Amino acid sequence: MKLNYLKQKRILLVDDEPQLLDMVVSILKEEGFKNIRTAKNVKQALATAEEYSPELAILDVMLPDGDGFSLMEKLKTIADYPILFLTARGEDEDKLKGLGHGADDYIVKPFLPKELIFRLTAILRRSYKDDNPLVRLSDSEIDFERAEVFKDGEYIALTAKEHALLLALYRNTGRIVTIDALCEAAWGDNPFGYENSLMAHPSHSAKD
Amino acid sequence: MNSVPKLIGRFIGILFLSIFLLLVLNFFVLFFISINQSPSDSPYTIAKETANALYKTDNGYALDNATLTYLKNESIWAVLIGDNTKTILWHTDNLPNTIPEKYTLSDISSLTSGYIEGYPTYTGDTEDGLLVLGYPKNSYWKHLSPSWDYQFIVDLPRTFLVVLLCNVFLIFIIYIWTTGRLTKSINPIVQSIRNLAARKQVELPEKGVLSELFMNINQASQILKSQERELEKRETARVNWIASVSHDIRTPLSMVMGYAGQLEDSSNLTPEERRKALVILRQSEKMRNLINNLNLASKLEYNMQPINQKKVNIVALVRQVVVDFINDDIGNSYPIKWKTDDKLSSCIIQADEDLVKRAISNLIQNCINHNENGCTIYVSVHTTQSKCTITVEDDGIGTTAEYIEKLNRTTHYLIIDDATTEQRHGLGLLIVKQIIESHDGIMIIGHSRYAGFAVTLELPKE
Structure with a gap:
């Protein structure tokens, strides 16, 4: 599966620790991300955002001239794009989640490079899925925009549930997805007791 | 009240x-x-007996000696008033001079119910007249109109x-x-004593009869309050200290983990160098877990960790934790086997999702930490009528029965005994215990069916 289009995305990285900035930049570059700008504080971040129009921002929660949450609000008034928080405040996990400030995800420091990359690509894929609605598998193609699978020369229409299930699998490419997560993807926040219904759906594979 | x-x-x-x-x-x-x-000595009886004892002689009347002696000893005088003459027919020798010789009917009537000349009198019937006993003055009091x-x-x-x-x-x-x-x-x-027990501030008006007592209670309240404040301050300081230390370690550790992770993946390094990077990475992860555990433990200890309970499907939650571990297991040296009955799809409990996730993660991480050469981890969920049971066990090196006993007994992670290194070894497990206990559940540490270490958590169903 090609993810190169995602690696072209403009990323804004804000953290007051220059060494941490260097490290994250090196992780992202190694992974193939090309367009990265960094900022050390709120002021710089706003200036960079104005001029650079990022498509995703990674923000530290504690900055020398303000906090990440209010920075996010300001950034969102300029343009709406996904925001990922990097925080050393582990105890704020719940708060962050509960606040629903509009952040797309958060990572508590310290983190593994793989964790950062996985979360980042997941957000990018989710936010910019329209850029590549076509997923090519070994013997078939899934067109998420049209909700169709192309296999053996014919188009098979997907039901809404099938579409949701395939999308959940696609977004977790290369990882195991629990039956409960699939139920939640298809049946929403109260997925209790749908396991049998899930089993009745035709099984598809979203592996590379 | x-x-x-x-x-x-x-x-x-x-x-x-x-x-x-x-x-x-x-x-x-x-x-x-x-x-x-002694009602037998009642004057009425004595008068009747004396009347009976009186007998007629040739030259008048007489009493037997016994009665006479008794009357004399008691200083009682006696007269016999003739029925017809209304005069004294006979009398004892000790008759006072003041006693009249003759009686009218009204005299008789008044002496029957009362006195003669201050002497209380009692009467008894005889054949020829009325026998009157006169008791000494002030020996009896008589009720004159008993009706x-x-x-x-x-x-x-x-x-x-x-x-x-x-x-x-x-x-x-x-x-x-x-x-x-x-x-x-x-x-x-x-x-106010009730309020003291409920840790409320007490302030009584120091006046009235009990003012001193009120003052003492006020003092007790102030002492308690200041002690509580002091304790709270100390606890907050301790929790904040741990929180800030762990916060400050997070950023440097991010860099260690970040670069080690990159090196471990780098194709420019020899396998030996990459193995070293992996060791750095693994040790950093241990440090990360330690920081997280320490921070959470101190918060749980002082009840500063909010517990947000909601309906949770524990089967799905455990499954997710297991899958997260499988997804992150880089070297695949710790395979995890899901040993739960496929038919068991849900078990609903009231729980704080993040804390319970943390508990399960700690148990799996514990298996990994203590089996450097790898092991298989078995995770299962069972249910009974009233509870959900989660078991995490491994086929690794396990531990001795004594140590298991010790872990089951330890109630407080800050209790330090001679073997401090062993104490720290149990921090992750003790957090699990704290979390499970805050959910009214229990944790049991034991030997695994697969020859290693096993921990079972029992949580009450909703």
Whole structure:
């Protein structure tokens, strides 16, 4: 599966620790991300955002001239794009989640490079899925925009549930997805007791 | 406010019991005294006996010696008043001079019920007249008009009962009034002691009879409050200290982990160098877990960790934790086997999702930490009528029965004994215990069916 289009995305990285900035930049570059700008504080971040129009921002929660949450609000008034928080405040996990400030995800420091990359690509894929609605598998193609699978020369229409299930699998490419997560993807926040219904759906594979 | 009415009730009981006992006692004492009055010696009887003992002789009347001696000893005089003559026919030798010779009918009537010249008199019938015994002055008191309204006598039992009831009622009213006053003054004390127990601030007005007591209670409240503040300050300082240290370690550790992770993946390095990078990465992860555990443990310890309970499907939650571990297991040296019955799809409990996730993660991480050469981890969920049971076990090196016993006994992660390194070894597990206990569950550490270490968590169902 090609993810190169995602690696072209403009990323804004804000953290007051220059060494941490260097490290994250090196992780992202190694992974193939090309367009990265960094900022050390709120002021710089706003200036960079104005001029650079990022498509995703990674923000530290504690900055020398303000906090990440209010920075996010300001950034969102300029343009709406996904925001990922990097925080050393582990105890704020719940708060962050509960606040629903509009952040797309958060990572508590310290983190593994793989964790950062996985979360980042997941957000990018989710936010910019329209850029590549076509997923090519070994013997078939899934067109998420049209909700169709192309296999053996014919188009098979997907039901809404099938579409949701395939999308959940696609977004977790290369990882195991629990039956409960699939139920939640298809049946929403109260997925209790749908396991049998899930089993009745035709099984598809979203592996590379 | 139960104790005060209970106390009053008990006192009323004691009061009535005392009154009853007093009445009974009085009755018996009175009875005993009147028995001792020896009714056989009653003047009326003596007068009758003397009248019977009087006999006629040729030259008048006479008494037998025994009766005469008795009368003499008791200083009692006797006269016989003739029926027809109304004069004295016979008398004892000790008759005082003041006693008249002749009697009218009204004299007879008054001496029968009363006195002659101050001497209490008693009469007995004889064939020829009336025998009169005169007792010494002031030896008896006689009721001169012993008559009552008949209805009064008939109503006497009822009257007695009514009076008794009135008395009891009056006593009751007096008691209620006095205890009312007492409880009114005691109530603030009771209330403030209650407040002290509930850790509330107490401030009583320091006046009145009990002002000194009020002052003491106020002082106690202030002491408690300041101690509590001091304790809270210390606890907060401790939690904040741990939080800030762990915060400050996070950023440098991010860099260690970040670069080590990159090196471990780098194709420019030799396998040996990459293995070293992996060791750095693994050790950094251990440090990360330690920081997280330490921070959470200190918060749980001082109840500063909010517990947000909601409906959670524990099967799905455990499954997700397992999958996260599988997804992140880089070297695949710790395979995890899902040993739960496929038919068991849900078990709903009230729980803080993040904390329970943390507990399960800690158990799996514990298996990984203590089996450097790898092991298989088995995770299972069972349910019974009332609880969900989660078991995490491995086929690794396990531990001794003594150490398991020790882990099961330890209640506090800050308790340090001689083997401090071993104590730290159990931090992750003790957090699990704290989390499970905050969910009203229990944690049991033991040997695994697969020859390694096993931990079972039991959580009550919703």
